[in-house]
Amino acid sequence: MKQKDMPVSQNQEYEMTIEDISVDGEGIGRINGFTMFVPGALPGEKVRIKALRIGKNYGYGKLLKIIEPSPDRVVPPCSYSKQCGGCSIQHLSYNAQLKFKTRRVRDALERIGKITGVKVHDTIGMVEPWRYRNKAQFPVGRAGSSLAIGFFAPKSHDIVDMDRCMINHQINDKIIEVIRNFIQKYSIPVYDECAHQGIVRHVVTKVGFKTGQVMFVIVTNGKNLPHKDKLVELLRNNIPGITSIVQNINSKKTNVILGQENITLWGQDYIVDILGRLTFKISPLSFFQVNPVQTEILYNKVLEYATLTGKETVIDLYSGIGTISLFLARNAHKVYGIEEVPQAVQDAWENARINGITNAEFIEGKAEVVIPELVNSGLHADVVVLDPPRKGCEAEVLEALARMAPQRIVYVSCNPATLARDLKLLTEHGYEVVDVQPVDMFPHTTHVECVASLKRKHK
């Protein structure tokens, strides 16, 4: 189509009504039947926009004016919300965010999974949906000639300087202040991504919400970190709860934040936190759910849907550091965790030991390799828990599980689209989806976590 025949012309202004929110949090509506994405606009709003990029099937508009605002619109409490891509729906009231998430899950199940009539429960939200993250990562560099510690602007590597983030634990505000003072006072060179020069690349922090323990990780381009004793002194004097100060070395030209080598500058090389009745060791490189309050709710849902009596054999696939395995172990006869990252498997064994759990075993390997092998060797599980990464499960995993034929499957998912695809396959292999419970682990973002319970239809 020639530009003049397009239903929407670039750089023209239009009035339009927003109908929905995209998975990235943009408003979606139509102009002359043509789909437009408008960041910052909300469903039900009448807005004035300027058409920017126009593609073949859809375009993007810049929000110029809200003519009729949505009753769900709120003023974002964070002053960086427009510059930062982190919280893409902070301008939507929290209640409306939860409704949007429930709808997103239901739509995915219906459209992708062809699953209708399943009870998708209301999304479980947080009582206090701020300051919920136990892990924070701040890029360090320059913005023009000034020091910048903060976040990357959306779709770029420009660092926006900031002094506080309302979804990270409060202690981070103080940590940013301390690291800023340290860099300025001792003229520590910060990293320049383009030139691959300078020293300080990132600051990563982890906080045990129940224990109050704080880990500080400074990521450096190479081993050299001048005045590190002063950094230790500043952190120890100013950060209550600090128990671990680590230098992480990342000399690669990469977007990956952490390198593989850690040097403990002071204290322990891990922190400890508590979930339910269990204690977990968290190292700089290990995965731990970032919202501990909601994680407890999520894991308790898994436990409820697993309906264990103490006699069952359970498989926890994609087990990470063994959190779900250990949550279930007390109520099961035996739990097998399966995980591909060797360090995570080691942490899982260590976590079992710390908690005195002896009926959990961890197998290192890819789910799509290990599960078919276990089925062929004749292992039968009564309950299987799945918690795959965003891309969901490989079809081999689900097909092998169908042959193993556990009574119940509990599927934990951070991506409704792949959840729906995988549930479709399981329903075609003799399973029925009983309940789906979304849990809000990431307030003010469009991400949604779900637990689905399935039972086998025939023996």
Ligand code: SAH
């Ligand atoms: N259940 C854990 C971890 C979930 S994250 C928790 O709640 O903390 C998903 C995990 O799956 C990660 O630890 C990742 O390393 C692992 N993983 C990813 N692909 C895998 C595969 N193909 N086989 C086994 N594990 C995999």
